[in-house]
Amino acid sequence: MPRYLGQHFLKDKTKIRQTVSAVNPEDGDFIIEVGPGHGELTSEILKIDKDFRLLLVEKDKKLASLLKTKFSSENRLEIIEGDILKTLPSLIKKSPYKICGNIPYYLTGFLFRKIGELSVLPKLVVFTIQKEVGERLSAKKGDFNLLAASIQLWGKPKIITSIPKKSFSPPPKVDSVTIFIEKKDHLLSESEKSSYFLISKAAFKQPRKTLLNNLSAGLDIEKVKALNLIKKIGLLPDSRPQDLDFDSLFKLSRLI
Numbered sequence: 001m002p003r004y005l006g007q008h009f010l011k012d013k014t015k016i017r018q019t020v021s022a023v024n025p026e027d028g029d030f031i032i033e034v035g036p037g038h039g040e041l042t043s044e045i046l047k048i049d050k051d052f053r054l055l056l057v058e059k060d061k062k063l064a065s066l067l068k069t070k071f072s073s074e075n076r077l078e079i080i081e082g083d084i085l086k087t088l089p090s091l092i093k094k095s096p097y098k099i100c101g102n103i104p105y106y107l108t109g110f111l112f113r114k115i116g117e118l119s120v121l122p123k124l125v126v127f128t129i130q131k132e133v134g135e136r137l138s139a140k141k142g143d144f145n146l147l148a149a150s151i152q153l154w155g156k157p158k159i160i161t162s163i164p165k166k167s168f169s170p171p172p173k174v175d176s177v178t179i180f181i182e183k184k185d186h187l188l189s190e191s192e193k194s195s196y197f198l199i200s201k202a203a204f205k206q207p208r209k210t211l212l213n214n215l216s217a218g219l220d221i222e223k224v225k226a227l228n229l230i231k232k233i234g235l236l237p238d239s240r241p242q243d244l245d246f247d248s249l250f251k252l253s254r255l256i
Contacts, residue, residue: 007104009037010128012167013044015178020044022126022160022180023100027051032091034084034101034111034127035059039067041102046074055091057084085114096123103127105172112137112151121154125181134159134177141245146204152246153188153196155181188250195253203249204241211239219256229255 010016025031025045029052036042036056045054056079058064064081071077080087085107099122103111108129115122138157139148151157163176188196202218203211215226227237233251235243244252 007037008168008172010102011169015163015167016041016044018161019126019178023098025050025052030097032099039070057082057087059083085110088114092120095120098122098124100126103129105130108133121183123183128176128178131175131177134179144242144244149200149249155183157181199253200249207241211241
């Protein structure tokens with residue numbers, strides 16, 4: 001089977017159905033599927049007897065043509081040939097909406113960044129991605145990182161299931177996970193987001209250094225002032241960036 005655009009096609013029906021269950025198609029839903037490939041996930045979604053709209057965005061011309069033929073009789077479905085990074089902002093005219101897909105590894109970081117920048121955020125995201133990335137973005141206090149900080153700004157991520165290499169064709173070199181991200185009920189204002197991103201960049205400037213050193217250097221403030229900030233959020237002077245979480249980062253952002 002040829003590989004398109006770095007994609008590994010998920011063939012495990014049980015794992016595919018778990019994705020569909022997480023997406024939970026309902027009457028009135030608008031669902032965007034990214035990189036549908038041969039339509040394995042699409043087929044399972046369409047088995048759900050609900051009145052939803054499913055939009056497929058496929059970059060590969062041959063696969064887009066295959067999908068149009070395969071699902072020509074399905075009136076709940078629309079297929080667009082295009083780059084999701086370029087087309088996504090123009091597709092989200094309806095709210096709320098959901099996004100799902102088996103994402104090529106190279107695309108993951110770019111796509112999450114694009115989603116985070118959208119004027120209207122998705123109700124939920126369900127992606128099959130590289131296991132390491134899934135673990136990083138769903139990390140809690142003790143393993144926190146800049147990717148987790150950026151995702152948990154707007155969503156609540158959790159890993160639904162692990163997927164071994166053999167579940168794909170062709171098999172990738174690493175294992176995968178299906179990640180579920182639900183949009184938070186309360187989102188930060190633009191000014192709050194600016195402060196949050198500023199403090200996040202400073203805190204994780206050099207992850208192996210102490211939070212004290214990073215804040216002092218990243219915010220260009222005296223260490224005494226940086227130490228005072230750390231104490232105010234209940235952390236110890238020798239704390240590391242990974243000892244943070246979304247709540248403590250947000251608290252920090254409100255102190256600067």
